[in-house]
Amino acid sequence: MVKTHMAGVLSAVKKVRGGVKVHHHKNTAESEVVRMPAPAKVVIPMQQHIGAPCEPVVKVGDTVAVGQLIGDTDKFVSAPIHSSVSGVVTAIGDIKMPNGILSKAVTIESDGEMRLWEGIEPPHVETKEDLIKAVRASGLVGLGGAGFPTHIKLNFPADKNIDTLVVNAAECEPFITVDYRECIENSWDILSGVYLLKDLLGFKQVIIAVEDNKPEAFKVLKSIADHSLDKHDEVKLMVLESKYPQGAEKMMVQSATGRRVPPGKLPADVGCVVMNVASVAFIARYLKTGKPLVSRSLTVDGSAIAEPKNVRVPVGTSISEIIDFCGGFSKDPCKILTGGPMMGLAIVGTDLPVLKQNNAILAFAHDDAVLKPESDCIRCGRCATACPMSLMPTNIVRAAKTKDVSMLKTAGVNVCMECGSCAFACPAGKPLVQHMRLAKAILREEGNK
Amino acid sequence: MVNGKKLVVSASPHLRSTQTTTRIMLDVILSLIPALIAAIFIFGPRVIPVTAVSISSAVLAEYVSRKVMKRHQTIGDLSAVVTGLILALNLPVSIPYWIAAIGSIVAIVVVKQFFGGIGQNFANPAITARIVLLLSFGPQMGNWVTPLSWKTAVTTSATPLAVGYGNAGAPSLTDMLLGLRGGCLGETCAVALILGGVYLIARKVISPAIPLTYIGTVALIMLIAGKGDLGFVAYQIMGGGLLLGAFFMATDYSTCPIKVRGKIIFGIGCGIITSLIRLFASMTEAVSFAILLMNLLVPFIDRATIPKPFGTPKKEKKAKEAAEK
Numbered sequence: 007m008v009k010t011h012m013a014g015v016l017s018a019v020k021k022v023r024g025g026v027k028v029h030h031h032k033n034t035a036e037s038e039v040v041r042m043p044a045p046a047k048v049v050i051p052m053q054q055h056i057g058a059p060c061e062p063v064v065k066v067g068d069t070v071a072v073g074q075l076i077g078d079t080d081k082f083v084s085a086p087i088h089s090s091v092s093g094v095v096t097a098i099g100d101i102k103m104p105n106g107i108l109s110k111a112v113t114i115e116s117d118g119e120m121r122l123w124e125g126i127e128p129p130h131v132e133t134k135e136d137l138i139k140a141v142r143a144s145g146l147v148g149l150g151g152a153g154f155p156t157h158i159k160l161n162f163p164a165d166k167n168i169d170t171l172v173v174n175a176a177e178c179e180p181f182i183t184v185d186y187r188e189c190i191e192n193s194w195d196i197l198s199g200v201y202l203l204k205d206l207l208g209f210k211q212v213i214i215a216v217e218d219n220k221p222e223a224f225k226v227l228k229s230i231a232d233h234s235l236d237k238h239d240e241v242k243l244m245v246l247e248s249k250y251p252q253g254a255e256k257m258m259v260q261s262a263t264g265r266r267v268p269p270g271k272l273p274a275d276v277g278c279v280v281m282n283v284a285s286v287a288f289i290a291r292y293l294k295t296g297k298p299l300v301s302r303s304l305t306v307d308g309s310a311i312a313e314p315k316n317v318r319v320p321v322g323t324s325i326s327e328i329i330d331f332c333g334g335f336s337k338d339p340c341k342i343l344t345g346g347p348m349m350g351l352a353i354v355g356t357d358l359p360v361l362k363q364n365n366a367i368l369a370f371a372h373d374d375a376v377l378k379p380e381s382d383c384i385r386c387g388r389c390a391t392a393c394p395m396s397l398m399p400t401n402i403v404r405a406a407k408t409k410d411v412s413m414l415k416t417a418g419v420n421v422c423m424e425c426g427s428c429a430f431a432c433p434a435g436k437p438l439v440q441h442m443r444l445a446k447a448i449l450r451e452e453g454n455k
Numbered sequence: 456m457v458n459g460k461k462l463v464v465s466a467s468p469h470l471r472s473t474q475t476t477t478r479i480m481l482d483v484i485l486s487l488i489p490a491l492i493a494a495i496f497i498f499g500p501r502v503i504p505v506t507a508v509s510i511s512s513a514v515l516a517e518y519v520s521r522k523v524m525k526r527h528q529t530i531g532d533l534s535a536v537v538t539g540l541i542l543a544l545n546l547p548v549s550i551p552y553w554i555a556a557i558g559s560i561v562a563i564v565v566v567k568q569f570f571g572g573i574g575q576n577f578a579n580p581a582i583t584a585r586i587v588l589l590l591s592f593g594p595q596m597g598n599w600v601t602p603l604s605w606k607t608a609v610t611t612s613a614t615p616l617a618v619g620y621g622n623a624g625a626p627s628l629t630d631m632l633l634g635l636r637g638g639c640l641g642e643t644c645a646v647a648l649i650l651g652g653v654y655l656i657a658r659k660v661i662s663p664a665i666p667l668t669y670i671g672t673v674a675l676i677m678l679i680a681g682k683g684d685l686g687f688v689a690y691q692i693m694g695g696g697l698l699l700g701a702f703f704m705a706t707d708y709s710t711c712p713i714k715v716r717g718k719i720i721f722g723i724g725c726g727i728i729t730s731l732i733r734l735f736a737s738m739t740e741a742v743s744f745a746i747l748l749m750n751l752l753v754p755f756i757d758r759a760t761i762p763k764p765f766g767t768p769k770k771e772k773k774a775k776e777a778a779e780k
Binding site for chain 1 (some may be wrong): 764
């Protein structure tokens with residue numbers, strides 16, 4: 007636990023409603039990020055972000071190097087894609103992504119040298135426009151899991167009156183510790199990233215949010231907030247109760263500023279930009295080195311993993327190779343996830359590549375993978391109490407069953423961020439998030455009519 | 456596929472709390488054990504067969520009705536045990552066994568399963584069954600045994616609320632706290648009931664909103680009606696089935712509002728109706744009727760207390776309401 011009554015430390019404005027107490031399982035917190043050796047082959051999908059997919063700009067047979075552009079598009083919401091190894095392009099074709107959607111992907115056989123592309127040089131950044139251009143060129147997407155292109159987020163119009171940058175180091179998903187390791191190992195990058203973004207984008211305040219169960223990260227971030235660069239005490243640390251999902255964007259904005267993001271709006275609509283701590287650190291590194299986003303840190307953990315650890319892997323490395331690097335399976339895996347256990351995606355096999363926004367690979371043995379059986383709803387209301395968005399999951403389920411569109415609209419199902427608190431809390435084991443997604447699909451269908 | 460074995464693919468979240476319906480019902484059963492033990496001391500060993508008949512016929516009724524309706528079996532969730540147990544606590548110890556069995560069957564078959572089973576019934580099964588028994592078997596349901604008389608010769612007595620506060624034959628407040636008064640077998644021992652209620656609140660099985668507002672409202676009205684006599688207030692709180700009703704029956708998930716605001720309205724409503732019946736009506740059973748009446752209002756209370764989704768602007772809320780009109 008950390009003390010919150012200190013100068014430069016903002017205790018959360020008010021306790022955010024809802025949420026659930028989930029066991030933290032931060033088993034890998036003390037495991038320093040180890041760099042995985044170059045894989046023999048990477049498969050780099052052209053869709054690793056929310057928005058338009060990229061088109062390959064290389065051909066089969068091309069020789070590429072680390073950091074070389076291999077996919078780009080002129081569509082607005084997108085992020086370019088770079089080679090994560092040096093070697094030869096051997097195939098370009100469709101692969102099935104973890105979410106079941108087909109995406110074009112570039113396969114590169116590595117020569118094992120991890121040779122940097124000669125065109126890499128630090129960008130020249132003096133203004134906001136320079137920064138946005140540089141961030142786009144870096145291929146950065148939100149590293150916290152959502153994968154939204156960062157340059158779009160930062161390119162807010164001046165009339166939005168954005169005054170606050172919230173840096174998210176809460177890492178409220180169980181098991182995942184890569185953001186925590188980022189704080190401990192790359193604190194200098196975080197520090198320079200914070201002040202750089204503040205100065206170039208003109209934020210009046212920066213609030214760094216960390217949960218109260220990470221005292222070491224608190225210490226590091228506190229020193230960032232107390233740094234002599236912060237002449238006017240505009241960088242503050244915010245300590246959150248370690249309760250899931252405090253790290254969700256809307257929760258974060260409310261805790262930091264007391265502002266509530268209205269339904270269907272973004273944090274920018276209430277003057278805030280929320281960024282993951284690793285994304286902030288990456289921007290600082292990119293401006294220094296010019297090396298695009300070609301690798302990322304992952305927590306590999308779960309009851310079926312022999313040697314849980316944090317690894318840094320080239321984007322496009324196959325999940326099975328990463329698991330092998332972590333000692334392979336200690337028990338037969340029954341469920342494998344990319345991402346955390348609350349919002350992560352269960353995958354059908356391990357031959358999938360790691361994407362930019364993946365922050366964990368978790369493999370669970372049978373006992374941890376099989377959920378409690380579903381029984382009848384007893385109307386206990388635990389789902390409604392747990393919902394941080396003040397929704398009534400029971401009502402939404404009922405409305406979805408009868409396809410009652412107007413009821414679904416008033417129930418506000420589109421506000422649901424699928425954090426999973428309701429399903430976690432449900433004593434009847436109802437797959438409530440699945441119901442929410444179904445309800446949203448009904449509304450989408452209705453909207454398309 | 457990994458090593459030739461298929462992986463489980465399911466929607467997130469992949470972690471679930473350890474709380475289950477069975478565990479919740481088990482907690483309710485545990486919370487009623489003190490009251491049951493107290494009943495055995497106060498009203499004698501006959502408490503045991505009465506409770507056993509009530510519980511077993513409830514479970515059997517649930518089993519048979521699910522079987523007949525070709526629905527999945529639900530006796531494992533222990534909710535039928537809870538219904539049988541609560542009904543037993545609502546009966547006089549002298550009740551003929553067959554009447555107890557009829558009560559359980561009415562509760563499970565008519566009130567619960569006819570409406571779709573657990574979570575679907577609109578009225579509390581035990582309370583409705585108790586009212587049905589009262590109306591059908593008045594004399595047997597009003598045959599109150601004198602506390603501790605089972606040790607010598609069983610005699611009958613009146614309930615405290617029938618005698619009236621301060622009248623000859625009224626039990627002392629200490630006796631009422633310990634349960635040494637006439638009444639249903641599980642409703643008399645205030646200490647045991649409060650103990651069970653506190654357990655349920657501590658285990659987060661129930662929210663304190665309903666018991667607090669219900670008992671609080673009765674206390675407030677009785678304070679006014681009794682012109683500030685605290686003895687009268689305590690007599691009213693511990694008399695009748697208020698504690699049993701407020702902690703264990705008004706808090707039934709299926710038949711109480713979901714949100715805390717709704718629970719508060721519900722509790723206050725129960726308190727007002729209970730007080731009005733006790734003060735102005737000629738009948739007893741204020742708590743049963745109060746809870747049953749409020750059960751019927753739950754859908755309306757729920758609809759009125761639906762929270763607005765996170766971040767809904769206040770202005771828009773008003774504009775929307777105006778537009779709907």
